[in-house]
Amino acid sequence: MTLRFHNSLTRRLEPFEPIEPGRVRMYTCGPTVYDRAHVGNFRAFLWEDLLRRYLKWKGFEVDQVMNLTDVDDRTIAAARERGMTLAEVTEPVIGMFVEDWDTLGLEAVEHSPRATEHVGGMIALIQKLLDRGLAYEADGSIYFAIGKFPGYGRLANLDPAELVSAQRAAGDEEYDKDDARDFVLWKGGEREEGDVAVWDSPWGQGRPGWHLECSAMAMEYLGDTLDIHTGGVDNLFPHHTNEIAQSEGATGQTFSNNWLHAAHLLVEGQKMSKSLGNCYTIPELVEKGHQPSSIRYLLLSGHYRSQLNFKFDGLVNAAHAVGRIHEFRRRVQAVEESSTWSEGPLAALAKEARVRFEEAMDNDLNVSDALAAVFNLVREGNHQLDRVPLDAGGVDNVLAFLADFEAVFGVLSLRDREGAGPDEGLVAWAIERLAARDLARANRDFGQADAIRDEMAAKDVVVEDLADVTRLRLGAQTVVVPKPAK
């Protein structure tokens, strides 16, 4: 099967073919850095991370740009309210964004330009549009004349004629546009005292329009035509619609061959909103005791074009699901070192899993089916492992597949990280109690042994008696202790 994505432009599944073989130019609408990003934002970023990881796994070189919108209405409003400069507002937020990005194990993208550092390119883009007669000046501002751009609204499947009434309903009489539907490229005109965002331009002082920022930065880094442009569904209109108008209007070339959009998140069945207080940030979720690996898994476990209902129960379930795969990998790794080998069916199972995984992901990133492939291998693999000895080739194949899974989903290494940084005191205490329990068990004083185990359980230490070792699980961390000689 070939790699296929749902292209919002055609509203169909299409085979993916980059312009330059083997190299993908991808643009992602990044965060507006006026406030810390919430889980909903990260649903989109995580899916984009999955997409880039999968493309890389498929052998493509990925060149991804994700902008940081550090100048727009909201960042400016925040700066004004707090009496700060734009940078004083945005810099700390960018810091938090990077922190959360790392917490959830997202890969670094190749370029993450700030809008404020690319105003020159934006002005040049506006000039091109003016030269081509697609933009006009009115009262110090520059507007895009959508009436002169055939096909406006195609991406969002909107009829331009329908847009007028919506505009009037919004009662936007603020600017002196020729046509109410036109959107702003450069916000000029009269400046207020102490304005926080002002640049010089051939049309006087002002600042770039939001839509323009993405067009300019995308083309500056990736050229006139991108392979993939991603974002949330809410961006279909007006943001991406306007990006197309600006970019194609200026270059005469297709702006992006593929447009991929992620659906929004519901939280406990409800739309996220400030008034409901359900716009959770990543640190808030961690604060509530949820592991980053659980958050990452849950947010990735639903198809990107479907609304995902983010529930706290789901987070707990996700922790178990991740743990199941993680434990399986640990088990396979342990087996590799200690068994003698003969032919077994494990290799075939791993190969089957890989084929199904790839077919699923090729199909517009069908993560559910891909995960089913993983879990089937976990179950079948455990079944085989219950009856050692196994074939070494099989183990290698399983580990190779789990490495594939990890390269794409990135959830096992997060789990590893959570298990690091042992609480030495607790570990020492647990080992001491375990020794006491072993002694009680040797004396067949099971009442005492169980009492000690309960005592450990009270501190969230789970005891697992295996064949020749005892495993202590302290949260995400595991300690293996040899059993006393009999």
Added chain:
RNA sequence: GGCGCCGUGGCCGAGUGGCUAGGCAGGGGCCUGCAAAGCCCCCUACUCCGGUUCGAAUCCGGACGGCGCCUCCA
């Protein structure tokens, strides 16, 4: 009003004309001193009403219910 999406077992969530999704939870069993982990078995669904078809969760029509976008929210 315009454009579009969705309704699957206790919960989450794939599938898209006939053939096991998967995870989590629950019940029974194996293993264990007892557990835990793991395995086996069970619980086995497709909003409703028509239609097409040998056969529909899957296609068509309708109803009901939920949701998104329609100028700056991922």
